[in-house]
Amino acid sequence: MTFGAEPFVHPALFYRDEHEYLAGTVAFVRAGLASGEPVAVAVPGENLRLIQTGLGADAGAVRLLDMREAGRNPGRIIPAVLRSFADAQRAGRRVRIIGEPIWAGRTPVEYPACVQHEALINAAFQGREVTVLCPYDATRLDERVLADAHATHPLVILPGSAQERDSAAYAPEHVVARYNEPLPAVPDALSFRFTAPSLPQARRTATAEGARLGLTDRRLQDLALVTAELTTNSVVHGGGSGELRVWAADGYVLCEVRDRGRLEDPLAGRRPAARDQRGGRGLLMVNLVADLVRLHTGEDGTTVRAWFAR
Numbered sequence: 629m630t631f632g633a634e635p636f637v638h639p640a641l642f643y644r645d646e647h648e649y650l651a652g653t654v655a656f657v658r659a660g661l662a663s664g665e666p667v668a669v670a671v672p673g674e675n676l677r678l679i680q681t682g683l684g685a686d687a688g689a690v691r692l693l694d695m696r697e698a699g700r701n702p703g704r705i706i707p708a709v710l711r712s713f714a715d716a717q718r719a720g721r722r723v724r725i726i727g728e729p730i731w732a733g734r735t736p737v738e739y740p741a742c743v744q745h746e747a748l749i750n751a752a753f754q755g756r757e758v759t760v761l762c763p764y765d766a767t768r769l770d771e772r773v774l775a776d777a778h779a780t781h782p783l784v785i786l787p788g789s790a791q792e793r794d795s796a797a798y799a800p801e802h803v804v805a806r807y808n809e810p811l812p813a814v815p816d817a818l819s820f821r822f823t824a825p826s827l828p829q830a831r832r833t834a835t836a837e838g839a840r841l842g843l844t845d846r847r848l849q850d851l852a853l854v855t856a857e858l859t860t861n862s863v864v865h866g867g868g869s870g871e872l873r874v875w876a877a878d879g880y881v882l883c884e885v886r887d888r889g890r891l892e893d894p895l896a897g898r899r900p901a902a903r904d905q906r907g908g909r910g911l912l913m914v915n916l917v918a919d920l921v922r923l924h925t926g927e928d929g930t931t932v933r934a935w936f937a938r
Contacts, residue, residue, distance in 0.1 A: 635722075637759040638750055639792050640781035642766040642774070646678060648787060649763060653726055654682040655790070656761050660724035661689055668713040670695045670705075671728035671763065679726075699729050702738065702745040703915035706752050706898040714758050715900060722757040730777075732768040739773070740807040741922055746780040747800035748894055779803050804894050810924050811933055814884060817875035824863045830872050831855050834883060841876040842938040850917040854883055854934050857910040862887035866930065876938070880919065884933040891925040 641656075643649040653669070657679070660667040668691035669679055676694055680687045691713060699705040705727065714723045727749075730742045749760060764777050766787050778784060778797040785792055818837045822830040834855040838848055855872065862870030866887030873884040897911025911932070915921050918934035925931075 635757050636750070636753040636755065637783065638753070638781055639759075639761055639783035639785055640777045640795075641761055641763045641785045642777070642787050643763055644765075644767050644787045649675065650678060650682045651790070652785060653679050653761070653763060656724070656726060657683060657690060658686060660759075661686060663722070665722050665724045666713070666717045667691070667724045668693065668709075669726045670698055670709050671726060672696050672731045672733075675728060675731075675763070695728055695731075699727075701915060701918055701920050702729055702741040703897060703918075703921045705729055705745055706749065706895075707900045707912060708916060710749070710760065711752065711900050714753070714756065720757070722759065725758065725760045726763065727760055728763045730764065730769065730773060732765060737922070738920055740809065741920065743773075743776045743780065744804055744807050744894075745898075746777070747803040748898060750780070750782070750800050751895060752898065776803060808924060808926075810926075811884075811922055811931055814873055815875060815877070817873040817882075817884075820872045821869065822859055822862075822872060823869045827856070827859055827863065830859045834872060834874050837874040838881050838883075838936070841874070841881045843881050843936060847881075847936050847938070851881065851883055851936055854914050854918055854936075855885075857913050858883070858885035858932055858934075861885075861910045862889065865889050880935045880937055882933060882935055884931060886929060886931045888929045890927065891923070891930050897921075 641652045643652060657667050670693040673694040673696055676692055698709050710725055710727060717723050729745055734742055766774060778795045779799050780803050781795055782798045783792040784795045820830055820833045831852055835848055835852045838851040843851055859872060862885055866889030870885055870887035875882055897915045901909050901912055914934055919937050920935040922933045
């Protein structure tokens, strides 16, 4: 897969305080508005309020999204936030977006999905007239996160600077591979091995266990949908069978499906579905409804794990 090419532009903005944050983001937004470009801002709520205040009356011309909600699951950001906005604009117009998917409150469990998302943006927008600026808090984020930002962004804007420079560490394909890591071992969990005839039973088993573990109403429906999509994918693409596991941890109910298939496309589940598309929506639906999705694929098969808040 080719990662990134002009006219797509993807700089990381490193900032140390509110002043540097606003200097970089507000100027970026106003430059877009002055050029007649559609502009969206998707950042954590507290930073969204800062930008909104800094823009004043200009904020009304910008699409504003709280990334803590819209991008809670990093796998949802490309299809439901970035591509959703860019694809809705008139062809031939450059689109400008601020996206801040990594903040100090992100957990170690979430982080691998976040950094893979940042790397995959470059492939998702290859050749598109789009600029995505990604702010990074150089004071509160640890050194590994900041180093990964240099590897996932072809351009960087260092603290106290307004100038973009090439990132010498840019290697997004290596980041995607490095964070394709085996998922932590599953504790005691309900386990169900399925084949095509037992797909309905797999769904019923997952929802019954989800209800026992505390999911209700919409969340229980989401678990049923994700179970159906993942187990069906396993039967169709993963060798005809698989293993379903369901358990609870840290305030979430988790659903995992493991099979013998190998996922070759890093962007699977991260592309919006075309209106006339038939099939191919399984992983996309999983990303859209789950609170977090982690995936590992290798020679011995693929594991997809989804989180649902209780």
